[in-house]
Amino acid sequence: MNPYRIAGFGWVSSYGFGRGFSSGFSGFGPGTLPQLQRQDLFDKPDRRFGRMDPFSRLGLAGITLALQDAGMDHWQEKRPVAILAETYSGCLETDCDYFTTVIPEHGALASPQLFAYTLSNTFLGEAALRFGLTGCCEVVNSCRPDGLAVVDNALDLLDNGEAEAVVVGFCDLDSYGVLQAPGSLFLVVDKSAPSAQLTLTREASGALSLSGQPIACAMALVARLKS
């Protein structure tokens, strides 16, 4: 099968946030996520970021940091890059916040702003329009115990020629998801010449490896990126 380059990665965890290896990735663990400010991610004023729900902000931050790490955050023309995200709880917190606005007055006070973020894939749309990405955008909720379904999906898109690059990752506000802790982790995987340090390969058997080391589950991927 084809080896693909991980061109960059970004994360937000209770230990902080950052891009690639340079920021000392420490993985995921219990605790509170950092309060990300617009200035942490974008050079220019961005009114939308402040309006987003916490789930979208967490996901968009991970994608932004990953694209920055890959040097793909600036663009002139829209690009055939896909974004795939795995989540367990998705925007459940936002759903609850939204429905809290519906209950009193039988919906007369329902918030259109919150409702726009009651789809787990909304933050992918935010990322697509900010970075000009025109590939497949979808959130998956997988029941696969290894947590790697979304990575398989990403490699399918690359193998099939349906995307030139894929931003793929995990995003949850709670600890029920693949990361077993609040946070987001996104990788930019593309078809450039694989690097020695970060090459993602799917064997004929379907097994994944990172630079030659088997990746049996999503947490093993996290561990390899930490090392």
Add this chain to the structure above:
Amino acid sequence: MKNVVITHGSAVTGLGTSLDATWEALNDGRSAIAEVDRFNTDHYLAKVAACVPDLAADATGSRLYPLLDQVLAQLPQLPQETRLFTATTKGAIDLLEQGQRDGREAAQLQASLPVTMTRWVADKLGSADPGQNVNAACASSTQAIARGAALIAHGRANCVVVVCADLVSEFVLSGFSALQALSRLPSRPFDVERSGLTLGEGAAAVVLMDEDTALRHGLPTDIHLCGWGIANDANHITAPARDGCGLILAVEQALTCAGLAADDVAAISAHGTGTVYNDMMELTAFNQLFGDRHLPINSIKGALGHTLGAAGGLEVALALPALRRRSLPPTCGLEQAEPLAGERVKNVPQPFRGDVLLSTNSGFGGVNAALLLKRRDG
């Protein structure tokens, strides 16, 4: 690439508890849109939706599982190695509504998550594949079908079942109402007087196989899923790009995938929500792709409502009889077509010549998905 065939489609909608019943009612020009009596609609723009009649909650407290039960009961025996995709935007959202009203525990809220629906379907089917849910707004099931087709075409699966469902809920109706996206009267897709969408609920199941596997099991191989495309318009999270760039790209990808030209397309099952901007965007895209040739277009959302994540699955299921009969169902509610549509949208059944049907869906987050189905006489 291997040939992908659709061996089965089933549907439960406001117009019927089977694909055949829905097809017949659609072609009779009937609409399932009626006053909603499940919850108080006094403060909402719309008081109508297309609900599945007599759909009561089961012991879980949700209407989702009785709905899914009906559609799964129509599935044939599936091969052991079948891959499972589900598609829904909000799953058992009625459980979240109850949980929020009653102040229940987190478990009640978690039960509303899409992954719970996937687990339930996998258990019900006895599926070896634990499955995954695809959430891509109103293109969820279309994208799930595209993903399944790609797995088969590239030899990574022999059989895929896509099960999709969404409910009419106060959660969603209140939201679209707050966004001013609902029509007060039953929606009128592609009509010059269209003023918004009407929600609907439904479920569908679509079985995809590689042609050899289908032949081995003695299943129908006359309808091929020969092309698919998915593209984001990278424009706005709740509004489509007015120039239709994302939909154009998705259709172009599907045509390339299928090795077909635009002239090969004989009919279009459009998304057609009945909102001013969606319908105009679609017509703009279709005009750019297909010029001004007479190409029948329809939307079923004036009859079945907009079933959100289930919309694409239902439309693919209904494309099976449409292709076999070479006839598109009427666009219910249409009186005077939007000028950009010309004579291509009608409120009566539209016979067409040719073998290729294009089915498209678009949604929040800028998503656009296109599928090409081809009839091949055996």
